Amino acid sequence: MPPALPSWYGVSPENIILYGQSIGTVPTVDLASRYECAAVILHSPLMSGLRVAFPDTRKTYCFDAFPSIDKISKVTSPVLVIHGTEDEVIDFSHGLAMYERCPRAVEPLWVEGAGHNDIELYAQYLERLKQFISHELPNS
Numbered sequence: 001m002p003p004a005l006p007s008w009y010g011v012s013p014e015n016i017i018l019y020g021q022s023i024g025t026v027p028t029v030d031l032a033s034r035y036e037c038a039a040v041i042l043h044s045p046l047m048s049g050l051r052v053a054f055p056d057t058r059k060t061y062c063f064d065a066f067p068s069i070d071k072i073s074k075v076t077s078p079v080l081v082i083h084g085t086e087d088e089v090i091d092f093s094h095g096l097a098m099y100e101r102c103p104r105a106v107e108p109l110w111v112e113g114a115g116h117n118d119i120e121l122y123a124q125y126l127e128r129l130k131q132f133i134s135h136e137l138p139n140s
Contacts, residue, residue: 013035013036013037013038014037014038014138014139015038015139016037016038017037017038017039017040017041017133017137018031018032018037018039018040018041018077019040019041019043020040020041020042020043020045021043021044022043022044022045022046022089022090022116023046023066025042025043025044025045025046025068025098026046026049026066026068028040028042029042029045029068029071029072029075030068030071032075032077032079033071033072033074033075034074036076036077037077038077038078038137038138038139039077039078039079039080039132039133039137040075040077040078040079040080041079041080041082041129041132042079042080042081042082042095042098043082043083043119044082044083044084044087044089044090044094044095044116044119045068045081045083045090045094045095045098046066046068046090046094047068047069047094047097047098048060048064048066048067048068048069048070049064049065049066051064051069051094052089052090052091052094055091055093068098069097069098069101072098072101072102073101073102073103075102075103075104076103076104077104078104078105078106078132078136078137078138079102079104079105079106080105080106080108080109080128080129080132080136081095081098081099081102081105081108081109082095082108082109082111082119082125082128083095083096083108083109083110083111083119084110084111084113084114084115084116084118084119085110085111085112085113085114086113086114086115087114087115087116088115088116089115089116089117090116092110095108095110106132106136109124109125109128111124111125
């Protein structure tokens with residue numbers, strides 16, 4: 001974690017879970033790729049900004065500001081990826097690709113029929129979060 005969090009608040013990295021949703025997964029992946037933390041949860045993640053705008057993009061260009069797909073392989077914490085199969089904003093393929101590239105990915109949650117803004121309404125969402133935090137983390 002950036003030095004401020006542990007030193008200002010006395011929070012150790014093993015007590016920090018980073019959670020990002022949609023565009024919020026970009027800074028989450030960036031932080032997790034550079035600092036140690038207990039876990040990472042990526043809710044409807046995007047591979048990169050360019051890949052959302054131009055779905056046929058297959059590589060990262062220097063002008064792509066959000067290359068999460070290239071950073072996810074550097075994340076050493078356990079990672080839970082959550083994505084709706086009918087996401088109309090960030091295609092499901094983004095969540096799948098992030099999951100496949102993640103070295104410490106745990107069992108993902110693919111919410112059948114969920115879109116971009118309704119995953120929280122499905123019962124399996126909270127159940128999967130509870131399972132991950134309570135049973136799958138090293139300090140559970």
